[in-house]
Amino acid sequence: MTGEAMERSATDTDLHYRRTPPVFWWTRKPSYFVFVMRELSSLFIAWLVLYLLLFVRAVGRGETAYADFLDWAASPWLVVLNVVAFAFVVLHTVTWFSLTPQAMVLQVGGRRVPPRAIIGAQYAALAVVSAFVLWLVTR
Amino acid sequence: MKFRVEPFLWLAFSGGGVMAAIFLPVLAFLFALAFPLGWLDPPDHAHLAAVVGHPITFLVLFGAFVMMLVHAAHRFRFTLYDGLQVKHRFLVAAVCYGGAFLGTFVALHMLGSAT
Numbered sequence: 001m002t003g004e005a006m007e008r009s010a011t012d013t014d015l016h017y018r019r020t021p022p023v024f025w026w027t028r029k030p031s032y033f034v035f036v037m038r039e040l041s042s043l044f045i046a047w048l049v050l051y052l053l054l055f056v057r058a059v060g061r062g063e064t065a066y067a068d069f070l071d072w073a074a075s076p077w078l079v080v081l082n083v084v085a086f087a088f089v090v091l092h093t094v095t096w097f098s099l100t101p102q103a104m105v106l107q108v109g110g111r112r113v114p115p116r117a118i119i120g121a122q123y124a125a126l127a128v129v130s131a132f133v134l135w136l137v138t139r
Numbered sequence: 140m141k142f143r144v145e146p147f148l149w150l151a152f153s154g155g156g157v158m159a160a161i162f163l164p165v166l167a168f169l170f171a172l173a174f175p176l177g178w179l180d181p182p183d184h185a186h187l188a189a190v191v192g193h194p195i196t197f198l199v200l201f202g203a204f205v206m207m208l209v210h211a212a213h214r215f216r217f218t219l220y221d222g223l224q225v226k227h228r229f230l231v232a233a234v235c236y237g238g239a240f241l242g243t244f245v246a247l248h249m250l251g252s253a254t
Contacts, residue, residue, distance in 0.1 A: 023224055042214035045159050048167050049204045049211075049242065053249040055170050056191050056200070060253025063184040073175035082171035089167050093160040103153070122160070130165035136190060137169060137182055 037088070038095050044088035051082070097122045148213055155210025158203045191253045204246045205239075212239035 026036040058069035072078065100122060101115030174181040190196055212235040219225040219235070 020224065036218075039214055039218045042211040042218065045163065045207055046211040046215075046238070046242070048163055048171065049207050049246070051171060052166055052200075053204065053246055056253045057249040059184065059187050059191050060249075066184045066187070070175050070181055073171065074177075079172075079176065082167070086164075086167045086172060089159070089163045092156075093164055096156050096160040126161050126164065129161050133162075133165045134169065137187070138179070139186075 038091060041088040041092040044085040045092065047081070048085050048089065051085075093126065097126075148209075151206060151209040152213040153210075155206035155208070155213075159207045159210060162203050163207070188253070191250075194254065197250050197254050201246055201250050204250075205243050208239040208242040208246075209236075212236050 026032040055069060055073075058065045073082070097119050101118040104118070106113040106118060169179070173179040191200075216231055216235040219231045220228070225231055
């Protein structure tokens, strides 16, 4: 402990004194690492929103712009980025679904809906939405 | 009672988290991987232009994208604050929510350009 820190801890007997954890605290345990990866999914969600907006803009600009966009989207660095982004989205979906029953307690007829039912309902919603989007886009 | 903005941010975070969990896997898979890489035949331009040009598509995508951006901003704020120990509370919040706010205008402009 440095002299300054000792002085601070000696004088600050109130609750304001906090020890600062090291910057790389999350590399120490696998569970911490998964937690931080889950939190980092936010960056990839923001990227995919931007990517999808660019896609829509290209479609709006006409057939050539659409074909050019698909070519650009097949370039290697973008494919790598999008594969990583897709993996983070899957991590987000799985962790989000499994946390929902802890964040939201549902009661039906005075009984608690079991967590497994809430998780199952979310996967059912995911399946329905995915099937609808696939149908709408490719029909 | 004092008005606090924090509960509304958590509400938007949750809503955006649900939207991202349900909509993004299929959208990312189709438009970022399957169509560009030719795993599935990309839809014709005319059909896709009709889909993205429809007012309902505009409303659904705009609502979902804005919620996802707020979700991402809120979560990234705590990643910077707790994960990377960036303790400039106001600056971190301004950058994150400011980014989502900017993204809202970009979304309005780009989705609007296709309708």
